[in-house]
Amino acid sequence: MILTQEEQEILEQGDARAEALREQIQVGEFFGAERMVPVANAHFTGDPEVFGAAGIAYLERMTNAGLKVVVPTSRNATCVDLDQMESFQQLASLAKEEVGVRKSLTTLGVLVVNTCIGYQTLYQPRLGEHVAWGDTGTVAYANSVLGARSNYEAGTASLLAGITGRTPGYGFHLDENRRANAVVTVTAEMTDLAHWGALGAFAGSAYRGYDNVPAIVLPEGVVPSSDALKHLAAAIASYGSMAMFHVVGHTPEAATLEQACGNRKRLGEAEFGQTDLEGYLGRAEPGAAAPDVVVFTAPQLSLFEMQGLAQKLQGRKVKAETKLIITTNRSVFVEAERTGLLEVLMGAGAAILQDTCWYLMDPAQQRKDFGWNTLVTNSAKLANIVKAHGYAPTIMTTGDCILAATVPVESQAKES
Amino acid sequence: MKYALKRAVGKTIEGEALVSPVPFSARYDLDRTRGIISRIDHPLRGESITGKIFISPGVQGGVAAGWALLAMAQRGVGFAGLVFGDTNPVMVQGAVTAGIPIASGIDGACLSGIKTGDRISLDPANMELTVLETVDGREL
Numbered sequence: 088m089i090l091t092q093e094e095q096e097i098l099e100q101g102d103a104r105a106e107a108l109r110e111q112i113q114v115g116e117f118f119g120a121e122r123m124v125p126v127a128n129a130h131f132t133g134d135p136e137v138f139g140a141a142g143i144a145y146l147e148r149m150t151n152a153g154l155k156v157v158v159p160t161s162r163n164a165t166c167v168d169l170d171q172m173e174s175f176q177q178l179a180s181l182a183k184e185e186v187g188v189r190k191s192l193t194t195l196g197v198l199v200v201n202t203c204i205g206y207q208t209l210y211q212p213r214l215g216e217h218v219a220w221g222d223t224g225t226v227a228y229a230n231s232v233l234g235a236r237s238n239y240e241a242g243t244a245s246l247l248a249g250i251t252g253r254t255p256g257y258g259f260h261l262d263e264n265r266r267a268n269a270v271v272t273v274t275a276e277m278t279d280l281a282h283w284g285a286l287g288a289f290a291g292s293a294y295r296g297y298d299n300v301p302a303i304v305l306p307e308g309v310v311p312s313s314d315a316l317k318h319l320a321a322a323i324a325s326y327g328s329m330a331m332f333h334v335v336g337h338t339p340e341a342a343t344l345e346q347a348c349g350n351r352k353r354l355g356e357a358e359f360g361q362t363d364l365e366g367y368l369g370r371a372e373p374g375a376a377a378p379d380v381v382v383f384t385a386p387q388l389s390l391f392e393m394q395g396l397a398q399k400l401q402g403r404k405v406k407a408e409t410k411l412i413i414t415t416n417r418s419v420f421v422e423a424e425r426t427g428l429l430e431v432l433m434g435a436g437a438a439i440l441q442d443t444c445w446y447l448m449d450p451a452q453q454r455k456d457f458g459w460n461t462l463v464t465n466s467a468k469l470a471n472i473v474k475a476h477g478y479a480p481t482i483m484t485t486g487d488c489i490l491a492a493t494v495p496v497e498s499q500a501k502e503s
Numbered sequence: 504m505k506y507a508l509k510r511a512v513g514k515t516i517e518g519e520a521l522v523s524p525v526p527f528s529a530r531y532d533l534d535r536t537r538g539i540i541s542r543i544d545h546p547l548r549g550e551s552i553t554g555k556i557f558i559s560p561g562v563q564g565g566v567a568a569g570w571a572l573l574a575m576a577q578r579g580v581g582f583a584g585l586v587f588g589d590t591n592p593v594m595v596q597g598a599v600t601a602g603i604p605i606a607s608g609i610d611g612a613c614l615s616g617i618k619t620g621d622r623i624s625l626d627p628a629n630m631e632l633t634v635l636e637t638v639d640g641r642e643l
Contacts, residue, residue, distance in 0.1 A: 113599045114592065117512040138570035139535075141577035145600075221566055241593035242569020243600045258592065297591035328563055328591055475531040475542070 088115050088255075089122045097251070103152030107247045114244065115255025124217045124236075124256040128210060129160040129249035131197055132221040133242065135184035136166035136449055143184060145243065146191040149250075156196040159210070160249035163222045164203045164387060164416070164444040171440055175448060176456045197249065201442035202416035204387045206233065207313060209418075214339050217260055219248030223330070224321035224386055224468065226259075230331040232316045234339035236260045239297070239330055258298075259330055265340060266349035267302035267333050269294040270356045275364035277309050279484040280392070284318040284467030285367035289359050291327025299354065302333040302347040311337060314389055321386050322467040367467065369481035371490035377408045378481070379459040381492035384414040384445040385469040393423045397431040399486060403493040405436030410457070411492045414440040435493065445469070451476040463491045504616060504634040504643045508586070509608025511627035512595070516604055517635065518556045518583040520621045522614065523547055526561035527587070529568035529597070538580025547619075556584040556625055560614060562594045572597040584625045586632060588614070606632065 090098070090112075098105045108123075115123065133142055167177055167185050189199045200209060203222050212218050212235035220226045221240040229235040238258040240248055248254040258264055271290045277283065290301045301323075305311070311319070311334060323329050333341035341347035383396065393415060405411045413432060415423070420441040423429045432439060440448075450473055453459060462478045464470055465488050470480035483491060524546055534541040538553040552575075562568070572594075575581035582603055585594065590607040598605035604627050613632065617623060620638030624631075634643055 110599055113512050114596055117510050117595050117599075117605070118592070119510070132566050133570060137530075137567050139574045141574040142570050144577070145573065221569075223566060238592045239566060240596070241566035242573065242597050244569065244592070244596040296589065475528075 088112055088120055094123060103149065103154050104250060107154070108251045110243070111247050111251060111253070111255055115257060118255065118257035120255040120257040122256050123253040124260050125253050126158055126217045126219045126248050128158055128212060128218045129156065129240070129245045130163060130205060130218070130220040130222065130225060131160060131192070131245045131249065132163035134165040134447065135181060135188055136447065143188060146188060146195070149246070150191050150194045154195060154250050156249035157252040158249055160197045160246070161205050161209060162192055162197050162199050162201055163225070164447060165201045165442055166447045166449065168440040168443045171438070174438070175453060177448065195246070197246075200416065202387060203444055204317065204389060204416060207317070207389050208416060217254070219245050219254040221245030223324035224317070226330050227320035227324045227332065228317060230259050230265070231320060231333065231338055232313070237330075264298065265300065265331060266351040267300045267347045268351045269299060269301040269354045270304065270344070270348070271301050271359055272304045272356070273306060273359045275359055275361045277305070277315075279465070279486070280314055280318045281368065281465040281467065281482055281484045282364060283311065283315040284322040284465070285364050285482065286359055287319045287322025288326045288367060288467045288471065289363055290332065291323040291325065291329055293357050294329070294354060295327045297328050297330060299327070299329055300331045300333065301329070302335055302341060302344060304335045304344065305337070314392055317386055318466065322471070325468040325471045367482055369463070369483050371483060371487040375491070376461070377406045378461040378463040378491050379457070380410045380412065381463045381488050382412045382445050382469060383465060383488070384412065385466040385472070387444055388413060388415045388419065390419050390422050393419060393428050393432065395485065396489070397428045399489040400431060400435040400437070400493065402496055403435055403489065404496050405493050409492050410459070411437045412440065412445055413437050414443055414445050417441050446472045450478065454478060463488050506609055506613040506616070506632040508606040508627070508630040508632055511604070511606035511625070511630055512599065513584070513602075513604025513627050515624065515626045515628065516556065516584050517622065517624045518554060520617050520619060520623045521547065521550060521552060521555040521557050522617055522619045523557065523559040525559070526563045527557070527559040528563045529571035529594070533571065535571055535575055536578065536580070538575055538578070552582055553580045554583050556586060556623055557582050558586045558609070558614065558617060560588040562587055562590050566593055568593045569597040569600070572601040572603060576601040576603065586625060
């Protein structure tokens with residue numbers, strides 16, 4: 088790789104920062120990067136559940152070496168809501184480790200905001216801005232919706248980028264890799280967040296692979312919201328390991344299909360029709376058995392999503408045999424409380440978790456602890472993940488999730 | 504028998520091959536405490552990955568892999584090396600942090616030519632994967 092004078096001087100120091108840069112250079116050399124690129128922002132993903140003692144020790148080595156991030160660096164959702172761990176039977180030892188991790192990250196200069204929707208609540212990089220983000224859904228959103236530039240920066244990689252202020256310039260940092268090489272034309276009716284997750288699942292499964300970039304063509308008049316694109320990004324990353332897509336006419340590098348595709352060789356074209364969409368979805372049938380758990384998460388909910396759920400929950404109560412879980416970040420939680428949404432949601436019997444995204448909270452253990460098996464969600468990403476934890480998931484529209492989880496207040500009064 | 508690699512980084516190693524016919528997920532395929540393949544429907548379920556050079560057509564899953572490789576290496580139950588048909592930054596970043604050599608770019612001939620139990624060498628500097636000794640005595 089071609090290194091700048093400053094980068095060579097960092098390496099010559101032979102200290103912990105030099106070690107961080109050397110690790111980044113190895114990754115860059117693997118992918119044939121010519122140089123490092125400066126980043127404006129980094130986003131770190133890691134918690135004690137996923138990295139265990141090895142990760143804790145890694146962070147401690149960094150703090151002991153006196154390292155600090157040199158660009159604003161935020162932290163992704165974590166494995167525990169410290170205020171609600173008892174009701175989810177999480178271990179006290181996990182809380183202790185999490186507190187230690189937060190302390191280490193704070194010492195390194197990381198903002199411990201514990202969110203996977205920082206692009207909705209914290210910072211939106213602009214078109215062409217290089218960042219180093221470490222959560223697959225956030226990377227897909229940054230590249231696709233904002234036109235920022237990031238690879239998946241996993242494990243230590245995003246933290247190293249925060250510390251050196253740069254990242255290897257390969258993959259989605261380069262113009263030539265950002266053009267579409269597949270086209271997905273949508274003819275299905277897209278009216279719910281679950282539909283956008285299903286589209287992500289379809290496109291991700293059809294053109295699976297980190298280097299692949301689908302261009303999505305929507306029906307005339309369909310304008311996706313930030314939350315819709317959030318579910319699309321999360322699902323396309325989850326099902327396809329992809330880091331970028333275009334929505335023609337809606338995302339910044341795809342004013343037209345021609346701009347989205349450039350001269351890149353095309354892998355294929357597919358249509359996402361009504362039958363395809365319905366293949367991903369279950370329905371809340373009257374008289375069907377109540378699901379064990381209904382979860383709104385993956386990604387954390389925006390304030391608008393919280394408002395939408397509060398409206399749907401008016402006059403309804405969560406069924407006695409069902410647990411309804413909603414996860415969000417702390418800033419949305421505070422605003423939901425202030426605007427009265429929280430009162431409605433919790434009044435209906437929903438459990439609201441902050442700082443976490445439910446699938447990070449060891450769902451396999453919760454399945455054992457609470458005897459949960461059937462799970463309903465409007466998140467295609469969550470449905471994909473929890474299968475590996477032994478659940479039988481069903482994706483439903485947001486409205487059907489609420490119908491499956493709740494009964495009208497009067498009917499619950501009659502039952503009791 | 505030699506196979507060319509397209510991309511590789513890390514030190515040269517020798518070890519026993521463990522060949523998976525399916526893409527690899529560090530988060531969902533493994534018991535990360537014991538270094539055992541544990542996913543119920545995995546064709547190699549029950550096999551130990553410790554000290555093995557793991558060969559697979561590809562990778563799947565999210566950023567957890569970045570940490571899983573380090574955690575297993577520090578417990579002494581980790582891989583000796585990783586070889587994929589295709590890979591992504593997550594696996595490469597995780598391998599570099601854990602000090603595990605990693606390579607990609609093998610084709611179907613390599614996946615069918617190397618068998619679990621073969622003794623092989625992974626040489627990132629020369630971009631080569633070599634079978635040193637076969638498990639069943641077949642000719643090199």
